[in-house]
Amino acid sequence: MNYRSVFDIIGPVMVGPSSSHTAGAAKIGRVARKLLGTVPIKAAVTLYGSFAETYQGHGTDVAIAAGLLDFDERNPNLPDSLSIAEKQGMQITFTADKQTPVDHPNTVRISLTDGSEMMEIVGVSIGGGKIEINEVNGFSVSLSGSNPALLVLHHDRYGAVAEVAGMIATYEMNISYMQVSRKQKGSLALMVIQTDEEIGDDLVTGVSHLPNILNVAVLT
Amino acid sequence: MFQTVEELVKEANSQNLPLSEVMIQTEIETTGKNRAEIIEKMSSQLTVMEKAVQRGLHEEIKSRSGLSGGDARLLKHYIEHNESLSGSVVLDAVSKAMATNEVNAAMGTICATPTAGSAGVVPGVLFGLQPKLNPTRDQMIAFLFTAGAFGFVVANNASISGAAGGCQAEVGSATGMAAAAAVEMAGGTAEQSAHAMAIALGNLLGLICDPVAGLVEAPCVKRNAIGASSALVAADLALAGIKSVIPCDEVIDAMYRVGRMMPTALRETALGGLADTKTGRALKERIFGINAKRSVPKE
Secondary structure (H helix, E strand, O other): OOOOOHHHOOOOEEEOOOHHHHHHHHHHHHHHHHHHOOOOOEEEEEEEHHHHHHHHHHOHHHHHHHHHOOOOOOOOOHHHHHHHHHHOOOEEEEEEEOOOOOOOOEEEEEEEEOOOOEEEEEEEEEEOOEEEEEEEOOEEOOOOOOOOEEEEEEEOOOOHHHHHHHHHHHOOOOEEEEEEEEOOOOOEEEEEEEEOOOOOHHHHHHHHOOOOEEEEEEEO | OOOOHHHHHHHHHHHOOOHHHHHHHHHHHHHOOOHHHHHHHHHHHHHHHHHHHHHHHHOOOOOOOOOOOOHHHHHHHHHHHOOOOOOHHHHHHHHHHHHHHHHHHOOOEEEOOOOOOOOOHHHHHHHHHHHHHOOOHHHHHHHHHHHHHHHHHHHHHOOOOHHHHOHHHHHHHHHHHHHHHHHHHOOOOHHHHHHHHHHHHHHOOOOOEOOHHHOOOOOHHHHHHHHHHHHHHHHHHHHOOOOOOOOHHHHHHHHHHHHHHOOHHHEOOOOOHHHHOHHHHHHHHHHHOOOOOOOOOOO
């Protein structure tokens, strides 16, 4: 069962025109922003497949910029995101890569920096506003988009995973899938945690204040 | 928890509940949220739909590409000043469906039902029936749960994505959902709702997704218009006691299999149908420039 809630069908509430090319794109942009954890000053967006062909007509560029501004897919300012980003001094470049083959037609790579930290993700908009994230800073992840998920960037230290899992348990939530990736022992690592229940703001704030945690993003 | 329309109808009948109530109970079960929260959320979706309809009917709406906008108002004017052929309830629903999709195309806020491209049908039918049936707000919310219940079965057993199953999966599904919900609101039985869905979706089997220039505008806005009118006709047929020869779940399965047989060119790639006409290609060139290339996305 890919669709779990009646609000997957009567919803999402979003700025048009396309659940996959607009709402999904905004969500991917926002995940990148959340994982960077700060305000980006520069973002390089590479669009592939169908995204590369029709991004201007669908407002995919506008939607991704909105996500980078931390707007959600229903934010009424979404259509004005490009000029808002410019005013804030956020430099966003869009490149349509029509040559590189991709597994899914709606794929985008976003690299961003706040001047010191870098973040790069690859996201896919799979339809109906649902997204998958395939790559985070070179870590390959697999997130189906069917369940809510937490992406937690953290230092690879003992207890980090247990603390996050413990906090999820205090919210009486069930973990349905979990993946931990790291480049090498003791370096930066990424936890991907899917839950049966929706992930609230309280939990996100709680997790982000745990020791060894750098940044947290949510996929709904 | 129901997985098929048959199970949904059976649950409603065995517990003597309306279909909308079965959906609410299922939502409580799967999400762990309480009833008040769930009703409140649906109420806010309803408010979004209402605002989109009002915007589309009363404001000047134009999309970025210029391919859509203003037709809902044209139709509204026509209804108010002419003796229409198909009658005011049908055309009122149609104008409200188109209003929603025009707002969507112009980057306005809508509620996807089940997708953005097919977001007009369900609210079009709901608000089109409002003057005739005078539903309470609770009944309007119930309408959305019933529509959601049928869409839920389609999404999990077939598809609600044009890229996967063509427009039959989007406008076809929305039309079936609206027809089934209209039956419940009009006082029909759960079985009649299922027949309305089966008739509505059955009639739209094979409908391709062929958006001009790849945009959710043409023919999407008008497909939603036809979806809203078909939903009302299918609901009336079911309320008259007319049954679908093929049961609803089998129609849904047929839709899924037709989608699988559909060539990629007819599934949202803008490579076939109306998109691949002389005018369709010229419009794409005008909007995206002469370098706009054909693309065949991999599935």
